[in-house]
Amino acid sequence: MLDSILFYFFGGVAVLSAALMVTRRNAMHSAVFLITTLLATAGIFLQLRAEFLFIAQIILYVGGIMVLFIFVIMLVRLDAPIHQIRFRMQKLVAVLVALALGFEVTVVLLLARKLPGGGLLIQGSAPADKLPPNSEELAKSLFSNYLLPFEIASVLLLVAMVGAVVMAKNRKGTDES
Amino acid sequence: MSPATQAVLHFLQTWWVELVSGVVIVAVVPLIAGYVVLVERKLMADMQARLGPMRVGPHGLLQPIADAVKLLIKEDIVPQDADSFIFWFAPVISMVAALTSMGALYFGPDFRVAQDINIGILFVIGVSSLGFLGIILGGWASNSHYSIIGAIRSTAQLVSYETAGGLAIICALLLSGTLRIHAIVDAQSDHHVWFIFLAPVAFFTYLVASIAETNRAPFDLPEAESELVAGYMTEYSGFRWALYFLGEYANMIVVASVATTLFLGGWLRPFPNVHWLNWLDLLPALFIALVGIYCIYRAGKQPVKIQVWFMWAVAFACFAVALIFLVPWIFASLKFAILGLNGAFWFLLKVSAYIYVFMWLRFTLPRYRFDQLMHLGWYILIPLAIVNVFSVGVALLLEAEFGWNRWLALIVTTAFTLAIALFLVRSHDKRVAAASSASAATSDSYAG
Numbered sequence: 031m032l033d034s035i036l037f038y039f040f041g042g043v044a045v046l047s048a049a050l051m052v053t054r055r056n057a058m059h060s061a062v063f064l065i066t067t068l069l070a071t072a073g074i075f076l077q078l079r080a081e082f083l084f085i086a087q088i089i090l091y092v093g094g095i096m097v098l099f100i101f102v103i104m105l106v107r108l109d110a111p112i113h114q115i116r117f118r119m120q121k122l123v124a125v126l127v128a129l130a131l132g133f134e135v136t137v138v139l140l141l142a143r144k145l146p147g148g149g150l151l152i153q154g155s156a157p158a159d160k161l162p163p164n165s166e167e168l169a170k171s172l173f174s175n176y177l178l179p180f181e182i183a184s185v186l187l188l189v190a191m192v193g194a195v196v197m198a199k200n201r202k203g204t205d206e207s
Numbered sequence: 208m209s210p211a212t213q214a215v216l217h218f219l220q221t222w223w224v225e226l227v228s229g230v231v232i233v234a235v236v237p238l239i240a241g242y243v244v245l246v247e248r249k250l251m252a253d254m255q256a257r258l259g260p261m262r263v264g265p266h267g268l269l270q271p272i273a274d275a276v277k278l279l280i281k282e283d284i285v286p287q288d289a290d291s292f293i294f295w296f297a298p299v300i301s302m303v304a305a306l307t308s309m310g311a312l313y314f315g316p317d318f319r320v321a322q323d324i325n326i327g328i329l330f331v332i333g334v335s336s337l338g339f340l341g342i343i344l345g346g347w348a349s350n351s352h353y354s355i356i357g358a359i360r361s362t363a364q365l366v367s368y369e370t371a372g373g374l375a376i377i378c379a380l381l382l383s384g385t386l387r388i389h390a391i392v393d394a395q396s397d398h399h400v401w402f403i404f405l406a407p408v409a410f411f412t413y414l415v416a417s418i419a420e421t422n423r424a425p426f427d428l429p430e431a432e433s434e435l436v437a438g439y440m441t442e443y444s445g446f447r448w449a450l451y452f453l454g455e456y457a458n459m460i461v462v463a464s465v466a467t468t469l470f471l472g473g474w475l476r477p478f479p480n481v482h483w484l485n486w487l488d489l490l491p492a493l494f495i496a497l498v499g500i501y502c503i504y505r506a507g508k509q510p511v512k513i514q515v516w517f518m519w520a521v522a523f524a525c526f527a528v529a530l531i532f533l534v535p536w537i538f539a540s541l542k543f544a545i546l547g548l549n550g551a552f553w554f555l556l557k558v559s560a561y562i563y564v565f566m567w568l569r570f571t572l573p574r575y576r577f578d579q580l581m582h583l584g585w586y587i588l589i590p591l592a593i594v595n596v597f598s599v600g601v602a603l604l605l606e607a608e609f610g611w612n613r614w615l616a617l618i619v620t621t622a623f624t625l626a627i628a629l630f631l632v633r634s635h636d637k638r639v640a641a642a643s644s645a646s647a648a649t650s651d652s653y654a655g
Contacts, residue, residue, distance in 0.1 A: 031214050032214075032218060056290075058290070058293065058344075058347060058348075059292070059293070062293065062344065065340065081324055081325060081326045081330075082326055082329075084326075085326045085329045085330055085333050088333045088334065088337070089329065089332070089333040089336070092337060092340070093333060093336045093337060093339075093369075096340070097339065097340070097343065097362060097365065097366065098366070100340075100343050100344070100347070100362070101343075101359070101362045101363075101366075104343070104347050104355060104358065104359060104362075105359070163325040164325070165325060165326055165386055166325075
């Protein structure tokens with residue numbers, strides 16, 4: 031009862047604010063609604079007892095990435111470029127992409143119906159206090175089963191970071207010369 | 208009974224502790240924040256040889272309530288060109304984030320709001336950092352230069368110092384091996400030592416980073432009065448301004464609680480495992496009774512009759528509280544209660560001490576310049592924090608794999624960290640000296 035109320039609340043907020051994010055004209059308002067979407071999704075994670083995922087979403091996306099988004103929006107005046115750059119084909123491309131995505135989703139849903147259980151794996155639900163603590167479980171699987179992908183991802187991030195520093199340095203050098 | 212009422216009743220039966228303590232936090236924290244402001248003003252007055260607020264109530268004790276009433280009835284001004292939608296709710300974000308993050312804190316072994324969630328400390332840090340969204344959005348929505356510069360500074364400061372603070376927290380988490388708040392304090396009790404002694408560099412890093420994260424002097428660049436009027440809250444007035452203020456002070460309490468939990472042993476009394484020091488458990492009752500005796504002593508010196516009565520009332524309240532603390536010693540069957548009460552006393556004492564250090568620094572140190580702040584963050588604090596995570600990890604490895612004594616391992620690695628810190632500071636000084644001599648040369652050439 032309470033679970034379904036919470037689920038529909040978070041889900042409704044997520045969908046509604048995602049729609050508002052796309053339709054707002056003001057970039058800052060879009061950013062705010064993106065934050066709301068991310069928070070509502072985090073709420074759904076929490077409801078699934080994925081506490082670590084919940085807090086990772088909040089710290090990384092809302093506390094980190096969105097702060098940088100807002101920083102950029104504040105520093106760059108977006109009003110002028112919005113009027114200057116009009117990508118004429120945008121609407122056509124958007125419709126095509128949306129159609130393709132809708133087609134894919136429909137096909138997946140139709141095919142899944144033929145699988146046993148309607149394609150949904152419904153396992154016996156475990157009570158919340160019986161679940162293993164999921165931050166520990168996540169750490170174990172990251173550092174044992176998925177060590178190589180984990181390391182590759184971190185090297186990739188390091189490369190991106192070094193690349194950003196190098197690009198920033200170059201820009202500074204040309205400015206001074 | 209209809210099923211709906213039954214569901215509501217069931218809900219209340221399961222969650223009433225959480226609901227009541229949540230309401231208590233929302234109701235009490237603003238009051239505490241108000242009195243923290245009063246303590247700050249009194250301390251500032253004391254350090255500057257003044258009296259501070261004296262008019263409202265005895266020794267200005269009712270000043271926070273008068274301030275709150277004043278802020279509530281002040282005109283609420285919204286600038287014409289402001290983004291009214293964001294302007295309206297930005298202060299709310301700041302306050303709600305700070306209050307929500309208190310939900311996962313433990314104020315004593317049994318004083319808590321939420322269940323013991325297994326991401327406790329991350330929840331507190333993550334949710335309290337959301338308060339910055341309120342500052343940034345409020346600064347942007349005001350549509351004023353001072354506000355937006357304050358907001359931009361605030362963002363830059365947050366991004367720089369949250370990294371160092373997070374790395375400092377990782378050190379304490381490495382030592383405790385868990386994210387649960389209760390288990391972190393239990394780990395300090397098992398280690399027989401507070402983590403501040405095992406990881407002093409991490410505590411120092413967290414102290415500096417937490418001052419920067421709460422926007423307090425000497426890092427209060429986002430609201431530097433002499434440069435930016437009031438920074439991001441320049442355009443705010445009345446109750447919205449009060450919400451920002453409340454969020455700021457609630458945030459201070461949150462970072463102090465996190466530091467207490469991680470480094471200062473939470474609700475543990477000093478030397479929790481030394482049995483011949485068990486009389487320390489009587490200290491809270493004794494302390495409160497002494498406050499009462501001091502009130503009686505001061506009562507004779509009050510100039511106005513009502514103040515004399517007030518002092519007597521405070522004294523008797525203190526004696527009553529001291530008696531409550533003593534009850535479990537008289538009735539042994541209530542022994543379990545004393546742990547909770549004493550724990551809350553020690554926890555609040557440590558939090559107050561941490562906040563006192565904040566205020567002390569504020570009245571002692573001059574404000575940093577913005578580039579100095581950034582240099583301190585990126586050139587010294589973050590490298591130091593990274594090296595410290597590495598050396599605490601090495602110390603734990605030496606202890607676990609090579610059977611070193613824990614103290615020996617930690618002293619060696621801390622010495623290594625301090626050597627690195629010295630190197631960082633020296634190289635930074637050299638860089639600053641080179642830059643200033645270069646700029647002096649150019650200014651000379653212009654002068655000539």
